[in-house]
Amino acid sequence: MGLKEYIAKRIVYSIILIFAVLTVNFLIFAMMPGDPLRQYMARVELATTQEQYQMLREQLGLDKPLHQKYVEYLGRMLTWNFGKGMIGGGVDVTSQIMQRLPNTLILMGTSAVLSIIAGVLIGALVATKRGSWFDTTMVTGSLLTYSVPIFFIGWLMIFFFAVQLKWFPIGGVEPRIWGRNPPTSLIEFLAGRISCLVLPTITLFLFSVGGWILLSRACILETITEDYVVTAKAKGLRERTILYKHILKNASLPLITNVAMTFGFLISGAIITETLFTYNGMGLLIWDAMRGGPAPDLPTLQAIFYIISLCVIVANFIADLLYGIIDPRIKYR
Known part of the structure; x- marks a missing residue:
């Protein structure tokens, strides 16, 4: 075929x-x-x-x-006619989603890209130093950050960097002072938005990067002893070239699957993180739809679950196509 x-x-x-x-x-x-x-x-x-x-x-x-x-x-x-929801005074569901979706894409997209890149690169490096103190330290640290509840990491971020040091706002999508003094320049606008993004982004990054380190380490350890790796070493290729050009490429199929699932669920937001930081995104919208009104906002929840499912289906479809591009041994059937 x-x-x-x-x-x-x-x-x-x-x-x-x-x-x-x-x-x-x-x-x-x-x-x-x-x-x-x-x-x-x-x-x-x-x-x-x-x-x-x-x-x-x-x-x-x-x-x-x-x-x-x-x-x-x-x-x-x-037809994407989701009707009117209960929250927000009966505002159209599509308007509610489009208002919060960009905030979630910025937050979740930034944290996902950073955690994937850092996790895969660090995991590959850790796999080449298996059994060393660096390997032990990174595996232990990854297990620690991956197992700690995300709300606890968020609380620590808020307590140290927002309450004690006052480096960043406690929460929100934009600084509260903008209610009285809106930004007058693009630089001031970007600085204000980035300052509100830092803490939730770091929280999501710390929570997810450990999983990517462990996954990439496990994938690379399965392929690092293959014959083509021995041949590449015998040819005198640099260790970095062998690792990132040969080993990582052939070990990337499970990583592609997880990347696809991560981006598929991207618009679902992070309910706990967005609620903790009062970040006006899709995760907070789901929470508001469940608990914020006199009764569960069923039209909003139905629409969100449908859109999330569509994104996951599309992400898996793209991942299936990428398999054959990354690994020519895979035949389309």
């Missing part, structure tokens, strides 16, 4: 998978116990008669049969 046939086959599989995800996403919320309308009315202490209650159910479409709800739900999801 050629590359074009493989891509066409994968596209068909992806479309089927998208409809499967849409169905599961619909059933999760449709089969939830309780009546979301009654939950909302109870929390806001809204007293209505039975007739008024039935009228509200008809207006919201809650009285329709399950199959009709499903067809209308598919139409909304496929």
Whole structure:
């Protein structure tokens, strides 16, 4: 099977998978116990008669049969018409997502790129020094940062660098002083945004870089004793060339899979980190949709889960194509 046939086959599989995800996403919320309308009315202490209650159910479409709800739900999801959410005063869900998505992409993208690059490079170096004090120190440190709860790392960042040293803001997307004195230049704007990004970015970096170090170390240790490595050494190639051009390339397939999954889940944000730093991103939006209103904001949660699933499917599709480019031994079937 050629590359074009493989891509066409994968596209068909992806479309089927998208409809499967849409169905599961619909059933999760449709089969939830309780009546979301009654939950909302109870929390806001809204007293209505039975007739008024039935009228509200008809207006919201809650009285329709399950199959009709499903067809209308598919139409909304496929046309990206997510309706209005409960949080933010009934603001359109798409507007809520587009308002917070850039903040999450900046935060998660920066921390992901830094942790992947640093973790893979350090992991490769650690693998070549297996059994040394450097290897022991890095493995121990990686296990420590990877196992410590992320909220604890965030608390330490806030306590030392925001509360004690006052080097960075405690939280937020932009400095609070901008409410009274907005920035007057591009440099001032960038400096203010970067200062709010530093602590959450370092928190996410410290939490995730250990996993990348351990993964890349394990992948390289599996290939470092292969015959082509011995041959490259016999040819007199430099150790750095052998490591980063030959060993790392052939050990990169598991890394590509994890990179794809990392970027696939990028827009989901970091719920704990964004809540801790009150960073107005997708993670905080998910938290607000679950806990911030009188009742769970089901339209917002449905839309977010659908978009996350789409990104993961696309990321895996791209990873499958990259396998054959990185390793010519892989045949498309």
